[in-house]
Amino acid sequence: MSSLSSPGTPARVAFFGLLGSGNLGNHGSLDAMLAFVRSRHPEAEISCICAGPEEFERQYGIPAVAMTWYQEHGPGRTRVDDVARKMFGKVADLARMPRVVRGYDVVIVPGMGVFETTLELRPWGFPYALFLMSLSARMTGAKTAFVNVGANIARERTLRWLFTGAARLATYRSYRDVYSRDAMRQMGLDTSRDEVRPDLAFALPAPAPVEHRHPTVGLGVMAYRGTNADRDRADEIYATYTAGIVEFARWLVDAGYRIRLVTGDPSDLSVVEAVSDDLRRTRPESAGKQLISEPAESLGELMNQLAGVDVVVASRYHNVVAALKLSKPTISISYGTKSDALMEQMRLAEFRQPIRDLDVPRLIDQFRALEARAPSVVPALRARNAEYLESLGQQYDVLSAALFGAETSSRVALDQGE
Template sequence: MSAVHELRVSHGKPGRPSRPQGGSAATTARGREKSIAVFGLFGCGNLGNDGSLESMLSFLKEKRPEARLFCICKVPEVVREDFGIDTVPIRLPKREGIARLLDRVFLKVPGMAVNFIYALRHIRKAGVMVVPGTGILDDFGDRPTGLPFDVFKWCLAARLMGTRIAFVSIGAGPIGSRLSRWLMTSAARMADYRSYRDTGSREFMEKAGVDTSLDSMYPDLAFKLPVPQSAPAAPSRPLTVGVGVMNYRGWYAFEERGQAVFEGYVAKMATFVTRLLASGYNVRLLTGDEDDAPAVEAVMAALGEADTDRLSSEPVHSLHDVFTQIARTDLVVATRFHNVVAALMAGKPVISLSYAAKNDLLLEKMGLGDFCQHVDSFDVGLLAEQFSRLAESREEHSRMIVCKVGKFRKSLELQDEYLLATVLSGST
């Protein structure tokens, strides 16, 4: 039995075999088999998503150097410049004139049809479409006609064109809209390979009616990225606390209550930061998305008379910038998932204030399950108590985190081997 198969059996789920490649749709030219498409919400300022893309591209470039890579993404010009690969927009630009009028009259159906034909034309050039990590199968902040339809559209186009589909270490759920849930689960059913980054994602898909018996679990792809070494804390200096803030406006940010949610979140974060500063800690405000700048500004404005001499904040433009800043901290309190991931990769104990179960599930694996709250209802007093306990035991937790992150990396290497032997085997 191979090492790869042993790992997947130990997880209780053997690898999902590729669907039979017969018939005219599966008969592809050798040039097409050398092309790999990578799909996701990349280039739009979400640094965690772009970190997952970087991890996958590094792997593909190393192991499939002859393959032509192209990315189907949200903001193609950014991805093209940052990663040096060909790009294709997830959807065509908004239609104008008579075309826009027809979309309004016929409930957007003409535009959707045009975009589907566009997807067929591009995906037929690829032997495989890889969806690397990210919470691709949830509807956070989106309507059914947004990402849910885009995921379904590209997977259906790939299926019709005989292009293999691999969902790799993805996050799934929650999906509040029934239509969004149907679109996303239908897309997942078309895949030749599926793996999830946590048990919650797999259980969500199973409850949504997807057969997960052959699906596996592997850690988030960002755990393969290199991280800067942290300097050991000098005994004489105060601890530096990284506080990750987010432009959080509820699960559906477009709802009317979004501003009230944001203001309540900012007020509580500012109260916590004020307590840290008053207790003599240094504080570094962290972000994980370029759209988080308003949250930083709002928290700083809400500090009022607090002594901010020990408060710092710097803009970030990549997940590596986040790694660099977190390397200068001793503990982290964060909302965004990839702020939590970055802290763990740097061996930093972390408290999660999350809007979904993914943070809590990850921290539970790291022995930090007692240091989580939901962002909608977190209590500042409890947060201060959690922080005090974690600060006292931070060295013990740090050693445990470093050990478990090392195991995550080895697990991801085994997933790489499996992918190379299955869905990516025809891409050279």
């Protein structure tokens, strides 16, 4: 029985997901939910079930355990040994996951595209762990919440079964856009009581604008290699995208702009290096003065960097979210419907193009058009951000009641930003 049924006993809360692996978007969603729990329920005991527990504990100082047996024990010494350990781990997790989840009253999956297949994804990896977590929580009496998550229609039958099975067992579900909710409905889930709310990153505090004299562009890059269906063409897809980004970076430098390169995952550093190496070779006099590249450990740090730019051109979804949160005129080089849906919500649908067909001349035209419209775009983005903050504040009331049995009238203080 959950300790929440015992008045005065602190709730034991676990966050679950691909955390501790360096993905800034995932951690941005976590940061927003951490702020909610700590503000509304400061007595709660917080820990995490994640992909990188050691890195997570280093960064947050919060106790963490590995999501799977294989992550806990590590790979084998040989390929055969490694495959055997992975197979054993899938069976071991059937007993291990209930033991892990039994220690919690509430398990929260904070945002993230947990039901998406826009990047490479194998059913018996994270989707399997997600399903086991939901099943274990139901078995042990813990409440589970998928909060403002992303989804798309999974074509592979096993993925569909794992996704809908995990979601069906949850106490609370919400999605970050209508498309995600509709995708889960089309895969067979009853979503009639599920909410649609803004991405959790819109609840993060916005840094103050940074004054700067030199026109600066935030260029968000991504080591994009396609989806599961593109494994045979992954290198080709990556090379084509990277070449387009390099070409656009050259144009920006030649046009007199300063570039701030930003990423969202450690893998993206290969594209950063490609851009930096090319500019140092082809524009040696400009590269040192017009190119900025600094690592960021959190989405908050990334937003601090973007506070000093005028326009953002980005590929990763949460790079786009961070830019829009700051009311920056933004172009999305989209690798999934989630980015398209977000740009439509922000009334910037004309300033996007698909990552697979990156057209640099068109991108330059879009950039010039967006720059010219910035005086009207920025106030519209600020108004939309205010609406998102209000919606997320209302959702916090719903979450408190659903997960903690709390009737609260006070609101989490959400930073209005600019």
